[in-house]
Amino acid sequence: MPPSPPYTPLLPLQSFDVAKLANRFAAHLQLLSAVLPKTSASPPATTSPTPLLRRLRALHAHVLASGFKPRAHILNRLIDLYAKSGDLPSARCLFDAASPAPADAVAATSLVNAYAASGHLPLARRLFDRTPLPARDTVFYNAMISSYARAGDGLPALVVFREMLQDGFRPDNYTFTGVLSAAAAIIGLEPAHCGQLHCSVVKSGTEHAISVSNALISLYFKCDSPETAVLAREVFDRMVERDELTWTTMVVGYVRRGDIGEARQVFDDVEGRFNVIWNAMISGYVHCGLFLEALEMFRRMYSIGIPLDEFTYTSVLSACESAGLFNHGKAVHAHIIRSGPDFNPVSALPVENVLITLYSNGGKIDVAKRIFDDIERKDAVSWNAILTGYVNCGHIDDALAIFNAMPHRHELAWLVMISGFVHNGLAEEGLKLFSRMRAEGAKPCDYMYASTIAACGELGALKHGQQIHAHLIQFGYQSSNSAGNALLTMYAKCGAVEEAHIVFLVMPNVDSISWNAMIAALGHHGHGREAIELFEQMIGEGIFPDRITFLTILSACNHAGLVDEGFRYFESMKNDYGIIPGEDHYAQLIDLLGRAGRIGEAWDMIKSMPSEPGPSIWEAILSGCRIHGDMDLGIHAAEQLFKMIPRHDGTYVLLSNIYAAIGRWGDVARVRKLMKDRGVKKEPGCSWIEVANKVHVFLVNDARHPEVQEVYKFLEILGVKMRKLGYVPDTKFVLHDVESEKKEYALSTHSEKLAVGYGLLKLPAGATVIVLKNLRICGDCHTAIMLMSKAVDREIIVRDVKRFHHFKNGECSCRNYW
DNA sequence: ATAGGGTTAG
Structure with missing residues (x-):
């Protein structure tokens, strides 16, 4: 109270x-x-x-x-x-x-x-x-203009401003402050419009009012282009007198541009260190992902004795949460409690809201729930935070209970709940909820559509994705970039590259994300040359490639086995574009070299890296070692992986596979035992197959499952057929799975093979089978599916953790990959 | 009677 x-x-x-x-x-x-x-x-x-x-x-x-x-x-x-x-x-x-x-x-x-x-x-x-x-009178118009501005309704404010001039009233500095901030709320405002407004400010003679200059700076920054940022700076430099707000606006403006260094310089120039600018600086660091810097700033602020308030705490707690520093967050929470109940519960609501997220992400969903229950006046954020908490820890039933109890369902709540369903394998429920949302009259925004579409792509639910695509057109969102990019990615992830390409071509405003997504779509499907072509086209159109673009192009080269091209782009990224390669870029290149059999070069690359190689590097070289038989280095890499992620089941499987390949069965048994001793459980193999508009999900390990039984039956038939074609040893290998439980040194479950077999069994001749699996397909499995494709004369598309493999007539789109 | 900066859910 x-x-x-x-x-x-x-x-x-x-x-x-x-x-x-x-x-x-x-x-x-x-x-x-x-x-x-x-x-x-x-x-x-x-x-x-x-x-x-x-x-x-x-x-x-x-x-x-x-x-x-x-x-x-x-x-x-x-x-x-x-x-x-x-x-x-x-x-x-x-x-x-x-x-x-x-x-x-x-x-x-x-x-x-x-x-x-x-x-x-x-x-x-x-x-x-x-x-x-x-x-x-003038004040009366000002009130209407600033009311629109505060509500973020830019255009009507400008209309009132025009009326005011037509009615013969003289705008004053209050008017322009309102008008400029209203203009800043208009998305996609062109620099030219800012210039026009600037001109009328100058004509009115109000540009010397601090508040008008401040609003002008803010407007130029919100326009979000390099030129307007310079203009903002010019306004700032021309000011004879500045107030706290001026400095803060500059800091916030640079942060919005992602230029944290410039923001820091402005901050360092400020004479009086009022706490708002500290808060802005801290939230700026959080915004740029520099959580440790945010915490350091908080520590300094505290030690100098700058007053901390709810804004400070909210940002700092958010930094702890994003950095995964749960214990730091808990310490800050304790400090808030110790510093006394000075908070007005209404204005401290954001603090409590971020605490909900902090605790639920720290695995303490019960604590989060208690904090949530203790909030007297919960707002939409509180409800969404606890809802998301439950969804993220997989308590989908609790989440649904919260969702149903919500007094007002914010659109985000629908979004979280829908994607919660989809990510927990309940895509049908998710889409039902999507319909319910529309039935209840909640208007989905393009961002919601984008997320729902992305979820369909994740799941490979092409048919659902297409349905939503239809809604999208119906609601006139087809020109939205976020929706378009999501559609493109969805189609690509569902194996429909042509469809993705059409979306790309039809999109009115392709941005760099669209380019990256389209290049990735081609690359993932093994169309390396086409990916490179598109990349060159992007450069030709003057779009600046970023680190993601290069990651994508390296992956495309990798998948298509284009070693020299990959190497060239890696060098060009460093030298022509000044992008410092990250560990992910190194991993792609090392993977590429390794798969091409150039293990020595890959190893040199690892040694030349500026920092200690992380898990992704060892994983990258491991695949090359395995294919090309450099077992010593492979074992070394696997052992490194062990140390870094001791509970990752995939590493154990990979290592035992290597030992098995060179016949060191004793070591296979040792790895198996290690796994058992450390309590590492292998995840059950689980595959999705899209067959005739219905998604089947089954656990491969469960032999009692009727669908698995069917697969076994199919494999027998296939085995006979393949033997006739002369693939006797491999046929035997395929059939090994059936007995894997009995085999002493079982290698893996090879669920892809079973899924493919099942899909082939169900489909009419000439159809395409799409198998989706978010695990890495091993070489044995790859070979087996390749053989199967020859035996059945059908195209089989398999989704790996990221990429696609198109099998046809005993060949694969990524011939060089394995 | 009127203006402008910093916070939270994804």
């Missing part, structure tokens, strides 16, 4: 000096509004009136009882107080009673602001429109 402001009792009233009392209320009001959150809307009608409101009403009653007729400015103050304390009906009543007599711009302005602040922008607008021209 907010502490009540000190006050002297008003009753009984000795005199009716209303002006004095009204002034006293104004003082009380200021005390109260210092405690209330700045953006607070008026409290809902159901809650009991605040002490201030009660006193205001008492005063008003006395005024009425006295028969005293308040003069206009007193009446205005009363109206303003009613409006600000949230009693809009009373304010409106007084206003209506007073008009039309001296219809007054002052009272109308109060009301317009109050309506807008409580979220009733249309009501504010109606009052605005009904106020006749003679009763208006």
Whole structure:
């Protein structure tokens, strides 16, 4: 509860000096509004009136009882107080009673602001429109403009501004501050528009007002282009006088551009270190992913004695959460508790919200739930945070309970719940919920569509993805970039590269993400040359490649076995584009060299790396060693992997596979035992196959499963056929799976083979089988499927952890890969 | 009676 402001009792009233009392209320009001959150809307009608409101009403009653007729400015103050304390009906009543007599711009302005602040922008607008021209003044227009600006409604604000000029009113610095911030809220604003606004500011002679310059800087930064950032800087440099806001706007502007270094320089130049700029700097570091720097800044802030507030804590806790430093987060939480209950629960809500995320990501979902339960006035973020917490730890039933209990379902809640279903293998439920959302009239945004489509791609649910594509067209989102990029990726992940390409060609505004996604789509499907061609086309169109682009192109070269090209692009990335290769770039190149049999070069590359090689590097060289029989280095790599991720089941399997390949069965047994001793469980093989518009999921290890039984039967038939074709030894190998439980040195479950077999069994001749599996396909399996494809004369598309393998007539699109 | 900066869920 907010502490009540000190006050002297008003009753009984000795005199009716209303002006004095009204002034006293104004003082009380200021005390109260210092405690209330700045953006607070008026409290809902159901809650009991605040002490201030009660006193205001008492005063008003006395005024009425006295028969005293308040003069206009007193009446205005009363109206303003009613409006600000949230009693809009009373304010409106007084206003209506007073008009039309001296219809007054002052009272109308109060009301317009109050309506807008409580979220009733249309009501504010109606009052605005009904106020006749003679009763208006500049401030009145300013109120309407800034109301739109605060609500993020840029265009109407500009329209009101134009009306104002047409009506013959002179804009002042308040007007321009509002207009500029309204313009900044318009997405996709062109630099030319900023320039126009800048011109009118200069013409009006208000550019020397600090607030106008500040808004101008903010506008130029929000335009988000290198040129406007320079213009913002120019405005800043020209200012003769700057305030705290100027500095903060600069810091925030550079952070938005991702230029944390420049932001830091501005920060270091500030004389008075007020806490808002520290908060901005900390959140800037968090924004750029520099969590440790954020924490360091927090530590310094604390040691110098800069006051910490809820903004500080929110950012710092968010840094701990994102960096996975759960214990640090807990320490900060303890510090908040120790520092006393100074927080106003309403304004500290973001702190509690981020705590929910912190604890649920730290594996303490029960603590998160307790914090959530203790929040008195939960907002949409609180609900979404706990919902996401449950979804992320796989408690889909608890999540659904929360979802159903939510008072207002924010669109994000739908999104989280839908993707929660999809990621837990309940795609059908997810899509049902998607329909329910539309039935309940919630309007999905393009971002929601994008996420739902992405989920379909993850799952390989092509048919569901296509359905959503249809909705997308129906709702006119086809020009949205996020939706378009998601569609492109979805089609590619479902094996439909041609479809992905069509989406790419049809998209009105392709951005660098689209290019990257399309290059990746080609690369993943083994079309290395085409990927390179598209990359060159991208360069030709003047799109700047980033580190992701190069990662993608290296992967494309890798998949298609284009060693020299890969090497060339790696060098070009460093020398021509100044991109410092990360471990992921090295991993791609080392993988590429290794698979091409150039193990020595790959090993040299590892030794030349600027930092200690991480798991991805060892994993990369391991595949090359395995294929080309460099067992010593392979074993070394696997042992390194062991040390780094001791619980990763894949490493054990890989290592035992290597030992098995060179017949060191004793070592195979040793690795198996190690795995058992350390309690590492192999994940059960699980495959999805898309057959005739239905997704089948089955566990390969469960031999009692009827579908698996069918697969076994199929393999027998296939075995006979393959023997006839002369593949006797390999046929035997395929059939080994059936007996794998009995075999002493079982190598792996090879669920892909079973899935492929099942798919072939179910499909009509000439159809394509798509097998989706988010694991790495091993060489044996690859060979086996290749043989199968010859035996059945059908195209088989298999999705690996990232890539695709197109098998046809005993060949694969990535012939050089294994 | 009117303006502008820093926070949280994905």
